[in-house]
Amino acid sequence: MQRVMLGSGRVRVVDARRPRVPRGHALLRLRVAGICSTDLELQRGYYGFSGVPGHEFVADVVACADPSWIGRRVVGEINVACRRCAWCRRGLGRHCPRRSVLGIVRQPGAFQQCFTLPLCNLHRVPDALTDERAVFVEPLAAACEILEQVRVERAARMALLGDGRLAQLVARVLVHAGAEVVMYGRHAAKLALARRAGATARQLPKRLPAKAFALVVDATGSARGLAQAVALCAPRGTVVLKSTVHDRVELDTAPVVVDELTLIGSRCGPFAPALRLLASGAIDVDGLVTESFALRDAPRAFARAAERGVLKVLLRG
Structure with missing residues (x-):
């Protein structure tokens, strides 16, 4: 073989x-x-x-x-x-x-x-x-894990950094959960896919809005993503980390302490809800x-x- x-x-x-x-x-x-x-x-x-x-x-x-x-x-x-x-x-x-x-x-x-x-x-x-x-199923389960770790209120406004493979699934899961998802990414075609899934998708600006979201998910897959997510997060907000990168990640922890942020690492997730979402058509991965x-x-x-x-x-x- x-x-x-x-x-x-x-x-x-x-x-x-x-x-x-x-x-x-x-x-x-x-x-x-x-x-x-x-x-x-x-x-x-x-x-x-x-x-x-x-x-x-x-x-x-x-x-x-x-x-x-x-x-x-x-x-x-x-x-x-x-x-x-x-x-x-x-x-x-x-x-x-x-x-x-x-x-x-x-x-x-x-x-x-x-x-x-x-x-x-x-x-x-x-x-x-x-x-x-x-x-x-496996990557969608990883996206579903966010819902196991963080309470997502209906109509809650949250930010998603990244527009790649996992970010597309995270956007779909959070939109299905009722959140207003604002995705920041670099690729017009990928941002268009997220819009079709119900997210607000924006080209990553040179300067992100400071302290604008109570919940921020980093799915950039880059060493810079964590610092950007912390800068986006409002006081007493939560940053969920979905990226694993080979590069060393450095972070100024002062904003985390001063703004009393919660950092949550998020990895594997539950297969049963991922299978249900795909089988029912609630989550569309075509494209x-x-x-x-x-x-x-x-x-x-x-x-x-x-x-x-x-x-x-x-x-x-």
Whole structure:
């Protein structure tokens, strides 16, 4: 079988044997996977990563101990937890100190023809939901996590920094929750997509309005995003950080202290509501895929995904 390997900044496609299936896991055959900003950061050296990336996927179950799963089309949560520690017993397996993370930490990812995940991580994809929409479940769940962390009032006015892959999904989730979303970005075509989803979308100005929003989400994927978000946030407001960047981030903490701001890191989120939003059509992801490539063309796919203005690039198994 073929698999994608990252290392020393290179993207390679190599031949490999099918992985063995640990107890409690399922063997999955890839249908489609999405390249996200984290994958691009891993290529650049984030986490000192080398190995098989990929954590946004739709796959078929090929083998497992429970026959009712065989042949099912699935998506999967990316954190593989021990299920025994205090964090896991509290339902916070994503923070298990012994966890591995699909395609990121000690768990070969989805950019290969076959890979494994625990059965308990899998979610069945409704028949009516296409692969091209279902592949957005994992990043949409990350966007939904904001609603688990922050109370969003209907008609509340909030700012969203960034217009890229994740920012587009965050905008859709917050608009669906009833918020008035003001997106700031650099790309006219991406801003137009956000407008069609119900957001107010503005070209990023040289100077952002100071202390203008009680809630600000940073989804820029840049080292400057946090400082910009803090500057936008009103006293006693909240800044939600959705970006992971390889670069070192420096922040003047004086405004955080003086204005009594709350900073919230936000990562993975709940799959069930993400699946419901996509299956019902409440969240529309059509138009967010820029291009698709065969797995064997992963080097070209990564190069395309890194180009300015590109949204989601898919790899097909």
